[in-house]
Amino acid sequence: MSKIEIESAFVESWTKNTEEHPAWGMKTAEPHSRKNEDGKYETVGRTFRTIKVPRSTGIDLTTFRKGDRVQVWGREVTETREHEGKKYYDLIVWADRVEIVGSASSSAAPAATREEPWATTAPANSEATQGYSAEVPF
Numbered sequence: 001m002s003k004i005e006i007e008s009a010f011v012e013s014w015t016k017n018t019e020e021h022p023a024w025g026m027k028t029a030e031p032h033s034r035k036n037e038d039g040k041y042e043t044v045g046r047t048f049r050t051i052k053v054p055r056s057t058g059i060d061l062t063t064f065r066k067g068d069r070v071q072v073w074g075r076e077v078t079e080t081r082e083h084e085g086k087k088y089y090d091l092i093v094w095a096d097r098v099e100i101v102g103s104a105s106s107s108a109a110p111a112a113t114r115e116e117p118w119a120t121t122a123p124a125n126s127e128a129t130q131g132y133s134a135e136v137p138f
Contacts, residue, residue: 004076004093006030008101009049011068025052026061028070049076049091051098059098069101 009028014021
């Protein structure tokens with residue numbers, strides 16, 4: 001399992017029994033592009049992932065629709081499954097936070113449950129923040 005930040009991926013159709021994805025999971029495709037001879041970018045591949053969230057995060061994935069461009073933070077694992085003697089590998093991201101790209105609103109877990117060091121709930125003058133400026137570092 002490794003931490004991951006997906007800067008830009010597009011929500012895809014769920015395709016399992018229904019077009020709409022459930023509140024706990026959604027499919028995404030991350031496009032990979034390069035310049036062609038004309039100097040224009042073209043998509044040369046995609047990485048498909050299943051984004052899942054535990055109920056404890058409070059994130060409701062039904063707010064995202066097919067075609068939405070999202071940014072995801074979480075932990076990525078590879079799950080192996082077998083069907084008719086053939087092995088398949090799925091990339092699963094257990095999301096801590098999901099946002100629409102360029103949006104101020106987000107579906108995010110409360111700051112205390114996130115693992116980012118800047119998501120601390122320590123008071124401004126506590127030992128944890130002593131010696132650091134209250135200004136945004138970036």
